[in-house]
Amino acid sequence: MKIVHVAAGIIVRDQQVFISKRNSEQHQGNKWEFPGGKVESGESVLEALTRELKEEVNLDVLNADAFHQLEFDYGDKIVQLDFYLVNDFTGVGKGLEGQQTAWVNISELADYNFPAANQVIVEMLMTQFA
Numbered sequence: 537m538k539i540v541h542v543a544a545g546i547i548v549r550d551q552q553v554f555i556s557k558r559n560s561e562q563h564q565g566n567k568w569e570f571p572g573g574k575v576e577s578g579e580s581v582l583e584a585l586t587r588e589l590k591e592e593v594n595l596d597v598l599n600a601d602a603f604h605q606l607e608f609d610y611g612d613k614i615v616q617l618d619f620y621l622v623n624d625f626t627g628v629g630k631g632l633e634g635q636q637t638a639w640v641n642i643s644e645l646a647d648y649n650f651p652a653a654n655q656v657i658v659e660m661l662m663t664q665f666a
């Protein structure tokens with residue numbers, strides 16, 4: 537099975553993180569996610585991240601640091617997720633594709649239903665930002 541390479545942004549401000557909800561018809565639909573999407577050919581991960589955050593949630597990435605990379609097999613799809621910590625950005629986050637978005641306290645991240653691949657990320661964030 538082909539591995540899909542995805543860039544995802546953990547957008548942090550103070551003790552909060554900006555998340556969005558995947559549409560019901562998407563893979564892992566109705567789950568919360570860190571905004572992002574597929575890395576296209578000829579594009580760096582950071583370029584993909586910057587493009588996707590602009591397209592999906594209206595944010596301009598000014599600075600982002602690699603946070604964690606993992607591969608996850610959903611059975612119907614294998615993803616390689618490149619998570620970046622977005623610690624500087626401009627713009628007001630909003631769902632440009634009709635998706636629900638929210639700024640949530642990192643201490644409450646465990647209350648949101650994320651795809652299975654994200655569980656380790658949620659745990660890392662709750663530990664680091666406690």
Ligand SMILES: Nc1nc2c([nH]c(=O)n2[C@H]2C[C@H](O)[C@@H](COP(=O)(O)OP(=O)(O)OP(=O)(O)O)O2)c(=O)[nH]1
Binds near residue numbers: 564570571572651654
């Ligand atoms: N963006 C994002 N995707 C995630 C996360 N966790 C996780 O398992 N995924 C998976 C779900 C999808 O299978 C894949 C993202 O690919 P996608 O197809 O939605 O990418 P995309 O936004 O470019 O969508 P498309 O417009 O190309 O259809 O990664 C996450 O936190 N953020």
Ligand SMILES: [Mg+2]
Binds near residue numbers: 588
């Ligand atoms: Mg996406």
